[in-house]
Amino acid sequence: MQTFHAKPVPWPDTAGxxxxxVRALVSEHFAQQGDAADPAKRANSWAHPDPAFSRKLGEAGLIGMVWPKEYGGHERSSLERYVVLEELLALGAPVGAHWIADRQTGGMILRYGSxxxxxxxxPGMARGELFACIGLSEPGAGSDLASVRTTARRKGDRWVIDGQxxxxxNAHFAHLMIALVRSEEGxxxxxxxxxxxxxxxxxxxTVKPIIDLTGGHDFNEVWFDNVELPETALAGTEGQGWAQATAELSLERSGPERxxxxxxxxxxxxxxxxxxxxxxVKALVGRLTAEMWTLRQMSASVAARLAEGDDPALEATMVKDLGNTYEQAMPGLVQAAVxxxxxxxxxxxRVLGYLLQVSPSFSLRGGTREILKGIIARGLGLR
Structure with missing residues (x-):
């Protein structure tokens, strides 16, 4: 039976x-924006977009850190990038605009794109100027990613996309989408x-908003009506979209945002x-701190393995499931204790009221808890 494979994390000498x-940059931004006193804006910050702040990070070389310099990146290590990410999230920086592009879209294009x-x-992503979204879920499919019905068909030297x-x-302000579609009829x-x-x-x-119960606008519906694309829009190998998309989920599920x-x-x-x-309350603080530290070690261990070229998909799924359980439970525990x-x-x-409303969504993004537990059970040989 496979279990969580972890080892000491070789933190870089440049971490300090x-x-x-990062602390100086975030402090300066909050002071300029007048947001430093509002903790509700620092909670769940990777869902809060601020294009101006993303451009500042791009100027500072803190987006696309591991990408080749030829394409605007900075060729830093994956663990250096991890240090920056956890610092941004711990400070509550508004990183939502560029988050998806930096986390997976840029790397996906570098690996599979023309x-x-x-x-x-x-290069625009690395500058914090171009933002991305991911086209996976479809109506009526729930978390069943394999139930894709959006189609791509050839039309001469072009592709035509239809579906939803x-x-x-972030589709409402994204500049591009990486979409998983059915390219083989039948x-x-x-x-x-x-x-x-x-x-x-x-x-x-066409993009239409989905407004959540807090009045927030993160989610959207997207329609494709006879959308024509050049041959070069195909990412990777035709017919290999499932393997490519699921490989990316290790990046999406294991980061400190979870x-x-x-x-x-x-x-x-x-x-x-x-x-x-x-x-x-002291016991609660101790419990929450200990759990956070454990999750940090697990998440960083996955990052270190990814940096070595491994595919810790099972461990990444565990981090996502355990991390979501932790961050989703915290508001209720605090409310009961204070x-x-x-x-x-x-x-x-303010921060408790906000998180009580939005935390139910934490176990939906990146795969529902039921789907994740099925993946973990298969990985452990339990089903």
Whole structure:
């Protein structure tokens, strides 16, 4: 039976300098924006877009850190990038605009895309100027990714895309989408699928918002009506889209964002209760801190293995499942431990009220808990 494969993480010597740079940059941005006093804006920060801040990170060389310099990257190590990411999330920086492009889309294009696509998209991503979304989920399919019905058919030397995607994060301001579509007529499940790079301003692409219960607009529906693409829009090998897309999920599921979405709440809890907290609250703080540290070690271990060229898909799925369980449970645990008027304006009440509303979605993005547990069970030989 395979279990979680972990080993000591070789943190880079540059970690201290990188953390100091990120802290200075974020502090300056918050001071300019006047957002530093609002902890609700620091919770779940990787879902909060701020294009101006993304451009600042791009100028500082903190996007596309591991990409080749030829395409605007900086050829830093994966663990240096990890240090920057966890610092940004711990500080609550508004990184949502470029997050998907930096986490997986840029790397996917560099690995599978045509030379034309690499030069068209990747340098702008590294500058924090071009943003991406991912076209996976479809209506009526739930979390069954293999139930793709959006089609790609050949028309001379071009491809024509028809269909619909749903729950597409950031499609309303993204410049491009990596879409998984059915390119082989009559194929079923995970056979006959391909990935395409689709410009969001292409004729026939329509985006409509899905507004959540907080009034937030992260999700969207996207329609493709006879969208014509050049041959170079095909990413990778025709028919290999399933293998390509599932390989990317290790990047999507294992990062520090999978356990740091509620960090602002833990910080505000510690500030609010101070050293004279009750034994119950002290125990809760200790428990939450210990769990966070364990998840950090697991997540960083996956990052180190990815840097070595391994494919820790099972471990990445475990991190996502355990991390989502942790960050989703935290608001309810804090609410039960501390008497608090959620209508009040103090920082702890603001961040708690916000997370009580949005945290149910944490176990949906990147794969539902039920799907993840099935993947883990197969990986452990339990089914």
């Amino acid at each position: 300098e990188l953390r100091a740079r 030379e034309e696509a690499k030069r068209q998209w990747v 995607k749903v729950w597409t994060t 194929s079923e499940r995970n056979a006959g699928l391909s990935q395409f790079v689709i410009s969001m301003d292409a004729p026939g692409v 356990y740091l979405s509620s960090t602002a709440l833990l910080i505000e809890l510690i500030r609010a209760v101070g050293p004279d907290a009750s034994d119950e 008497e608090l008027d959620l209508a009040g304006g103090d920082p702890l009440a």
